[in-house]
Structures are given as structure tokens and as C-alpha cells.
Amino acid sequence: MTDGPRPHPYIPNAVPAIKAAMLAAVGASSVEDFYADIPASIRLKRPLDLPAAIESEAELVRHVERLLARNTSTREALSFLGAGCYDHHVPAVCDEINGRAEFLTAYAGEPYEDHGRFQALFEYESMMGELLERDVVNVPTYDGFQAAATAVRMAARITGRRLALLPATMSADKRSKIVDYVRPDVDVELLPFDRSTGTLDTAALRARLAEVGADVACVLVENPTFLGTVEMNGPEIVRLAHEAGALAVVSVDPSTLGVLAPPSTWGADIDCGDIQPLGIHQHFGGGHGGFIASADDPTVVMEYPSRLFGIAPTSVPGEYGFGDVAYERTSFAVREDGKEWVGTAAALWGITAGVYLALMGPHGMRELGETCMARARYAMTRLAAIPGVRIPFRSTPHAKEFVVDLTGTGRTVAEVSGRLRERGIFLGFDLSREQPSLGQSVLVAVTEVHAQADLDRLAAELEEAVR
């Protein structure tokens, strides 16, 4: 047995002899000497009130695993939850690469000792650029909410206008983020959706632009919409925005772009969205990263707050180097005179999404999009056959997610979800709170991980649950 407390394994200089030698080396009698500037009035005169330390790794593992054991994962249950966070398959290689210590434990290195992350993130930008058919893509910002909020601010700065038109289908949470982020410089108005198609009401857009078009900085639409519908009027919406002198911003799910035309082909000005579907686990909502993309127009490029890694020559011919494009626009360079701010965001998820796109390739992304569409359509068809269950926007194409209206069953989403949960199924995201006009509706997400048998099971169990 050792005498006295054991040195903490994460604190090498906690070894008493070393600590004493270091104190002696700097002529300090104790660590108290270093805190001389902190007035006694604000010194904490008691130990922090925290649980006793769990010293051994073995006990720590047991402790945390016991807590996590209270969770039911989407590997154990059959989950159709989406609403912005999706259960796509995560290839093993994605976890392998983002678990590598060289990437995981690095930070803000220069292009010399951290050339690897610069190239990996440049390649992420480049592969997203191919998916989106864009020449400029940022190093990821926090998440798709932030990407959309920043895209709105970019549009306001570029146009010098202060009104943003957003779809009323947008999730309440995303709208909350955008409204909080853009005030007081930008006002937000919601555009209604067509009750038969579940897509933007273009007549309402046209009418509103006729009234206030000269104030509109951007029209932002989502593809697919939060309700899962493919925005069939995308090209027309972009045209209408441009006629009013506004920018068109499209928030797009990148996992759908193997089959859906990228917004750039509609003529959109700024794309944004979330990369979580690209090889990143759901992580209880902790796996998000945001992309912003545009044409290589300096007027737009200079409005990005994010870092943009560009390729550059080195002193050795043929060698690739990388660095920040137009660094002087950032808050790192010029504080509040920069464009919004930049900081630690989601770089490793960017590298991961790059790995995913490299694994999937052009045909993998096409097949992914095709199979999600087919599976979603299959599920819609099966569920629509259940008495009292309605699929309100069934005539509109859907990419992977769709609304199921349970109002006709006489039961609430909460009730039905609860019954299905007991049968090991997570039905979907309850829309009744944020889209009350849709009644007792739930958003059901189907991806490539759901086999036909899973969808048949969902149909059978839902039929039971709504009885």
C-alpha cells in the first residue's frame, strides 16, 4: 500500500516530489503565492460541494454505464424520429477516422503542423461543393440552425434590406433560433403553406412580394420542407425572389441531393443546412454541423463569418498548402468589425461528412436518395391504408419524412406514441404542439436503415395502437 493520496493519473505533476521541486525551482513556498492577486473577499473558503471522486477507471466506467443503461437506444427500439436529426447508417470508417487521436485531440493548429486537418476540411468543402454544385462552402458552423440564421444575415448585409420571409412549415425551434439571432437587424415574417401540397404557398409569396418586395432581403425555403415534402415550386420561388431584388436562400438536407436537384440549379443564391445525416450519429442531438454555400462571388464570399480554407502553393513546386481565404473578414482578425463571429464549431463533423461522401461516392448518394424515397413512399402507402389514419400531403413527392395525421382515429399523438413505445417503436416527432392546424399529426422519418419488414411492422403496430 502507498502512503497518502494517490497522484491523479491525468495530473503528472501531482506527484509530491515533483510538485515540491517545481515550487522550489520558482522560489515559491506554496501554490498560494500564485494567487496573491485574488482578493480574500472573493476566495472560496470551503471545498466545492461536489460528489466524492471516483478514483479508479473501472469504477468510473461502471458508474457512467449504469446511468446510460437507463436509456433505450434507437438500436434497441425501432425509431422513426427525425425532425432534423436522422438515423442514417454511420459507416464504420466515419467513426474510425473521427476517432483518430491526431484529429480528435488537435485544435487550431497552423497549416504546418496540422496540414492534415486543413486538407481534410478543404476536401470536405470540395465534396460538399460537388454535392451542391457550388464553388464556395464554409468550414462547418455549429449546425443547420446557425447556418440558416447566418445566411439570413448575409442576405441582409448584401441587399441592405431588413425583411426575411421564412416558411411557416419551418420547425419552431429553428425559427426561434433565427428570430433571436437576426434581431434587431432583420425582421422575420412567415409565409403560409399550401394546405393540399404541404409546400410553400407561392400565391401568398407573390402577393407579399408585391406589397413589401422592396424591403425583402431574402426568401428562405427548405427542401425538403420540415413537413417532409419536396419543395416542388423551388425554381419559381427563386425567380420570384429575384424579381423583387431579394436573395433566395435554400436550406437543404444534403442526404437527399443524390436525387434532388441542388438549389444552385434553381438559381438560388445561398444554400445552408445540416451535415448530421452524412455519417454522424444522432448523439441525442449533439451531432450537428452547419454548411453554407454559394457561388464564388466576392460580394457574397466577403460576407461569410466562417473560416474558408483555400488551397495555395508552397515553396516546393507541386506541393499543396492551405490557408484561410480572406481572413480579414473574420472576428479573429478584426473583432466586432468582422462578419458576425467565428470560433470553435464543428470541424471534426466536417471531416466526418467528407469521409462519408468519399465512401458513398456519386452512386452511393444516388442510391441513398432513391431508397429513402422509395421506403418513405412505401411506408406512406401502408400507413394510409389504416382506418382513421391520413397522410395529408400524399400527392406531393417526399424525400424521407412525412406527416401522418391521426386525428381521424380519435386518439392523440401522445397516446398513440405511448402505446407504440411499449411495443418498442418510437413513432415520430409530435407536431400537434407547433403545427396545431394539422391536428394530431406526427412526423415520421424513414431512412435506408428501415427494411421493408420494419415498415410492415410499423404499419401493423400502428393499426393496433390506434384502435
Next chain:
Amino acid sequence: MTTEIRPTVSAGLPVAPKPLPRRFRQASWDEPIIFELSVPGARGVLPPATEPGITALVGDPAAELPDGIRRTAPPALPELSQLHVVRHYDRLSQENLGVDLNIDVGQGTCTMKYSPKVNDRLVGSAKLADTHPAQDPSTVQGTLEIMWRLERFLAEISGMERVSLQPASGSSAIWANVSMIRAWHESRGEGLSAPRDRRRDEVITTIFSHPSNAAAAKVAGFKVITLYPDADGYPDLEALRAAVGPRTAALLITNPEDTGIFNPRIEEFVRVVHEAGGLCSYDQANANGILGITRARDAGFDLCHFNIHKTFSTPHACGGPGAGAVGVAPDLVPFLPSPTIERDADGRLWLDHDRPQSIGKVRPWYGITPNLVRAYAWVMSMGAEGLREVAEIAVLNNNYLMAKVLEIRGVAAPYATGKRRIEQVRYSWDELSGETGVHSEDIGYRAADFGTHYWTSHHPYVVPEPMTLEPTEAYSKADLDEYAAILAEIAREAYEEPETVLSAPHRSAIHRIDHEPLDDPDRWAVTWRAYRRKHTGGA
């Protein structure tokens, strides 16, 4: 007892111990851009094929999409077999350093401490990684319990009433605090939409606080006033007194500032701002040296934030995901981001979305959960004594390293001369630069040749030719000796053979970059497609 090993030299045998600095050589794979590795037809991973039973019922919905909506040609992504994807990224990883590989004391302000492997393993569990944030709370009580407890740990560490773990990072947490400050004044009729004479539209910060304090305040609609240090390096109290007034919304300040100097008049700063009717928000990015020593609330702050990826050990991940936490005094609790995690009488945890004064969402869902669980596990491995030891050793390491660095010719630690520092120091190579023509950036490029990272400071360079070192608690005495030896060697080179430093790096993955094209719209290239268009005629 430690036995001192003396260098021994025998003919033909190695010298022991190894001399410092080490003869590092980074992997240099000359790796092509991934598009150059593409082999048409190759596949890296196959998604499930659609079952015939599905196709029989619904056909191929994608094929039915109309023109303009359907993608006509597949995206021009590279095509690689799986090994080749793995090899490419493994090679790139070898051209990257991290805490696990280098003595990462050179990224001051960022607290590059060790991230325990066990915590990475714990959060890789499907019980966390494969859970959805909209699951019924009854199915995620474990995660909610961990988050609820972590909130209480951080409330105790800061002295604050309540904590939200929603922010994505330090800057995201600064934003949350600025947004709460804005909402609080708004609720009292003194917000940005109030009449001119009642409007509080000014935020005060200091130049040695992170640039995001100033930048986030500006985005929120505030005018930013930046205070500079007085002659001793402390934030200037007289300048603060001159700056506050009826328009003051808040003070956003770091302490210790990025110089590692603790502001001993911090209570006075807080009082001056409070008397003017403003709020005080504490950027605790630099909390690592004061855990268990002093607390935000005890100095009178109304709000504070922590960088979970700094102080609480989660990996920095090449620049995120990190995680942030905000803590507030009782009056500001209603303004915290939504939802909050609540515990009912039965002990069950639930999410409260019904909070009318809340600023709403800072990010999707509830926070960067994997990092919150890592942070929880880390605090549990420490306990109160451990956290205090973290602080004390971090500060001891810093003062030890400072003594070693200040022995080197040409370097100084401006301000508070002769005094101790807390957890980091912003040094200046001004003297060396003036005498040799070697700049701080050059020293950083040369540091890469010795297998280490090095950073100057945020801009503007208030301290000329800056270098910011923060040794945290994670590095050993031998590590610190080695880092100091590297700096000493580079300083020697600067005086005796400056060209060696000015043409560095020599043993890194790549050589010195020509940055000019990166500021030229005609030449910059943020994607490979832009590069090919601009530089290879589209080939």
C-alpha cells in the same frame, strides 16, 4: 528517490539520455487531393438496396420527379474503394498533431489538456450515440440525469443559480449570454427597442477578452466599447468609470485575462457597472487556474460561461464540436435557453419548453451531448479536491514554464513585471524580433520542426510579437522542460542563423505557403472545382 541518469558516450552506442530538442520529422505523404484518387466505378460503402417488395408497391419515386426538381447527373464525388478512403485519411491524420502527440502548451487561451480515453469510449456507446433527442424523456433518463447533475456541478463551481448546457461552444455561450442580457433589459423597458433616453445599447469589454465577446455583442445590436489595459496590465478602472452610464447594458470580461493576470479589482469593476444599471458577464474561458479558488457569482457576476472543451477536458476535435455552458444569477433564470431540464417530485426528469421569457433556442435540441457526458465523467473522476488540484498544478506549471522561458534571450512577459501569473502568459518576442528580424510567426513555423504547436495571440497584437503559452495540469515537468528547450533553440537560431528560422518549416509535412492567392478573388479556391476552374483550365 530518483536516480539521475548521466549522459554516457561509448563508441558506436547511442547517447543517453536523448539530447533536446528532439530530432522530429513529421510524416510527409505528399498526399493528392481525394478527387485525384478517384477510380471510376469504385465503391467505398454500399447502402441497402431497395427490396423488390417495396418497388413492387411504389415503383421508383425518384424517377417520377419532374425536371428541375430531380437531379439529372450524379454529384461528381470521388470514387474510391474502402481501403483507399481509410488510407487517405490515415495519411492526412499523420500530418496532424494533437494533444496526444505533442506538448500542446503552445495554444494558450485554449486549455489543451488531456482528454481521457475512457470518456471517449463511454460516449461511443449506442446508449448515447444512437439516441434521438426527441425520444420520450422516459427512454433517456440516463442522459438527462447526467446533464442535470453536470448543470449542478457547474452551478456549484461558478456559484450561479442555474446553468444551461445548450450552447455549442464558448462563442455560442457568449452569444447566449448577450442574448439574455438583451432580453433582460428589454423586459425592463430599457432594451434596444426602448425610447432613446431609456435605451441600454452599449456593451463594454476588454481587449484581452476573447474577440467573440465584442463580436457577439455587435451582432446582438450593441455598440461595443473596448477597454485597454493600464500600465500594469490590469483592465483600466478609470477607463471603465468613464465608459459606463445610462446606456450601459453590460460588461463582458475575462478574468484572468489572456495575459494570465488576474484583475484584483474585479469586484470594483462589477460594482461600477451595477451602479450604472448594467449586467456583468464573466467569460470563463480561462477558468482552469481558478477552479475551487474563486467563483463568478462571489465576485458579483450576473452571468458566466464555461468552455466545456477547455476547462472540462473534452477533445478539441480540430475546432469542434466543443460544448458551452452558461450560468446565471436568480434574476436571469427565466431568460435561459429552452428547454430546461426539470426534476419532478418522483425524481423523474423532464424538459420544460414552456418558458415565456426564455431567449429560445441557441442551437438545436439540448447541447453537444457527447461532450457533456465526457465532462460529467471527468468531474466525477476529480471531485472537489481533484478540481482544486487541477487549478493549482495548472498554475504551478505555468509559473514554472514562465521562469524557464524568461531565461531565453529576447523574450519578455509584458505587464506586471516580477509578479506571478495564473494559468497562462502572453509573452513578447519584441526584443528578439528587433535584433534578428525573426517574427513570432516565424518562430511558430520553426516550432513545427520540433513536433510542437505554437500560437501567437488573437488580433490585434496589443502585445507586440506575441506568444501565448498555457501549460494546463496535463503536462509533466519534463514536457515543460522540453518545450522551453525548443524555444531556447529557436531563439539561438534566430540570433546565430536566422535564415534557418525564416525559411522554416524544414521537417514538417509541407513547406512555407504563399498566402497571397488566398486574398485574391481571382485566385483563391475554396473547393477543388474552383481550383480546377481557375488554375487548370477546368481540367
